[in-house]
Amino acid sequence: MITDDLYKMYLTYLLAGNRVECARMVNALIHENTPIKELYINLFQRSMYEVGTLWEFNKISVATEHLCTSITESLITLCYPLLFSAEHSGRKAVITCTPGEYHQLGARMVADYFELYGWDGYFLGADTPADELISYLHEKKPDLVALSISVSFNIAELQRLAMKIREQFPELPIIAGGQGFRWGGENALDNIDKVHIIRSLDELVTRFLTSQTI
Amino acid sequence: MNPESFPNLVNYVMHDSSMICLTFNKEGVILESNVFADAFSGKSLKGLPLTDIFIDFNESGATPFISFDSEQTTLVNLSTVSGLPETFYFRFYDHGDAILALGEANGKEIGILRKNLLELNKEMHNLTRDLHKKNAELRKLNDLKNEFLGIAAHDLRNPIGIIMAYSNFLMEEIENDLSAEQIQMLRTIENTSEFMLQLLNNLLDISAIESGKLHLDLKHANLIVLIRKNVGLNSVIAAKKNIRIHVDCFEDIPEILLDANKIEQVMNNLINNAIKFSMAGTTIKVSPFLSGGHVTVAVTDQGQGIPTKEHDRLFKPFQCASVRTTAGEKSTGLGLSIVRNIILGHHGKIWLESAVGVGSTFYFSLPI
Incomplete structure (x- = not known):
């Protein structure tokens, strides 16, 4: 489950460019069977919206924003073994x-x-x-x-x-x-x-x- | 700007800024350099010729190459303490006896590099996504193939079994009423249906293994008893080709946890292969022995041997060695793949040693 404390810790690691710690947290959440939707909305989307706002208000540089994006893109990949196993409807x-x-x-x-x-x-x-x-x-x-x-x-x-x-x-x-x-x-x-x-x-x-x- | 701020600005440029600041005379001798320039070149530049840091400058004098248009920047390659040159953008200002040079790192170039890196990164993530998607699709197709294979093999097994049973019946009951040609036809029906049945059984095994449905009924059992039973059965077939099989066992082998039916299948396959590829008058040796927490079984023949380059693919489905069977026996190309999966299912290992013209030894080991 993604608690507020866990989210804040994740965001701190993300803004610091600490890919390894972020990956460790995401892997732990996947291991705990956290639903993919929760990871996408409450972790990836929420943190990237916050990164976007920080950039908009000039609190972080564009380089930091790019780094956070790049880390998030690689973390999403960790969900793929679960994501692509869904039954397909043909649409x-x-x-x-x-x-x-x-x-x-x-x-x-x-x-x-x-x-x-x-x-x-x-x-x-x-x-x-x-x-x-x-x-x-x-x-x-x-x-x-x-x-x-x-x-x-x-x-x-x-x-x-x-x-x-x-x-x-x-x-x-x-x-x-x-x-x-x-x-x-x-x-x-x-x-x-x-x-x-x-x-x-x-x-x-x-x-x-x-x-x-x- | 407030004139009182100038000393602070000069102090900043000389000590704290990340730009190169130099003054030099018309002969190209450096008069002053800031902390960043000295750190960048790895030495105090004051008094040194400009060519010590400006790689491209002509020693005969710097000024002919310099533009004093403050709107214009000049690309200059600098020698650095790391030994790798770096390109800076310079502006030059003429102050009579001295020329002031201010150089900034090539920010534009770094920007382009960063953009390219980001694009490559995105491309990599997109390719990774495609790869995962395609892998998932392939897994589903493979499952479908196994399901189809399983159903087909299962449904075909009964009719083939009936054909085989009737040809057996005809051979036993009315052989005396048949011509030699008719008997030969019946034998062909019998042999072909037997091969087909074996092929169907192997296909069923492979599809079950690939679908992750290899269920092992593990019980403590005496491996030597299994080996002797299997050697006994195969000795009859071997004898028809004038091949002898014997068991070499000099050690007390403890009972181990195994699925007796499946290990019999392994033994049968390895001994059967040895018979198929051996010449008349040769011997097949089956040797169980203890080796570091494992029981290892070696099946050695004096056959044709298998070229080294073929060893790896032998354990893959539908793969056969280039060597031929010695009496025209057929091979489905599935047996060793099934054997390998059974052994891996027991947390064991399987491998072979072979020399062309000498023979082959297939080993498998099971944990005690």
């Missing part, structure tokens, strides 16, 4: 960051969540060129595409990308989310059909991952 999702969006951690966690709920979550990573995404969508024929932005100045790029997808795939549901919407901007996608803004992993679960219809 597919393609998850990607918009062109120019270099923060991929949130999108990767979303892709992992799809796997956890029995979807095939194909993750394309940071700064995916629009043409590359379109051709991948043609190849994979997913049931849904998820677009992630972590910084708000990528909203315009997200809008362009969503329109491009809609031109080629009139019926494909698009979900968009990420910290880029923290200060608003959802209405930028109002004019595009079948685009849903997702505000949290919990909302993703109830609206899409466990829903029989999209």
Whole structure:
């Protein structure tokens, strides 16, 4: 169980760049059968939101923020033996960051969540060129595409990308989310059909991952 | 800036800053250097020629190479205390008799390097994710394959058993009414169905092992009794090829914890292989002995031997050695893989020693 004390200790190690101690804590939690969802939300997401805020308020440097991200990305890998063993339903999702969006951690966690709920979550990573995404969508024929932005100045790029997808795939549901919407901007996608803004992993679960219809 | 702050600023640049600060004359001799510059080059630079730290500078004089445009930076490679050159961005200011040089580390280059490293790191994490995903998919496919294999082998075993039983019956009951050609046909049916039954049994074993369903019924048992029983059964087959089998046992072997049926399967497989690959008139030796907390059994033949490069793959499923059986006997390529898994299931070890033209010894050891 992730107590407040444990979380604070983890955050201290994370900010200090102590990958070994962070990994030891995550491994211990996995060993105690802590649910993956709890690790993702109460440890990885919570700590990275806090790291983001510290960076925003100039309390830590961008180098520290990058180090924390890199450590978290490697710690997530520790969950993979459990994550990918879920029974699959045959539904597919393609998850990607918009062109120019270099923060991929949130999108990767979303892709992992799809796997956890029995979807095939194909993750394309940071700064995916629009043409590359379109051709991948043609190849994979997913049931849904998820677009992630972590910084708000990528909203315009997200809008362009969503329109491009809609031109080629009139019926494909698009979900968009990420910290880029923290200060608003959802209405930028109002004019595009079948685009849903997702505000949290919990909302993703109830609206899409466990829903029989999209 | 308040003029009173200048001494503090100069003091900071000379003692505490992380930039190189030098003054030098038109002949290229260093007049003053700050603490960082001295530490960086590993020596006091005052009085030394500029070429001691500026690698690329011409000894005939520094000034022709210097731009005094304060908007312009000049890339300069510096020799360092570590022996590895480092590139700094310099600005030069002309003060008449002396030239002031201020150098900063190449922050832009470090920035690019950091960005590249981060991207490589991301790529590595994404590849790791893909790898885990693909591994999980392969595991599921493998489970499916084992399930299919198990079902197929199980369902095919009964019809093959019936074919074998009827061909046996015909051979026993109406052999005298059949022509030589018909008898030969029946023998072919009998041999082929026997091989198929063995293959199906092996496939069932392999699919059970690969699905993690190797269940061992461990009980204390006398290994020597098992060995003698198995040698007795196989001696009949060996005798048909004029091959002798004998047991060499000079030690008291204690009872050990084992699954008697499975260890019999191991013994049967190893002795059977030895018979298949041995020439007439040779001897197969089965030698159990004690070795450091284990009972080891060696099955030695005087057969053709197996080339060293083939040893590792012999214990993998569907792999056969390049050597041929001596009387056209068939091999499923599964036996040694099953044997290996049974021995590993007993926390034992299995290995072989072989020399081409001399023979092979297969060993397995079980903990006491």
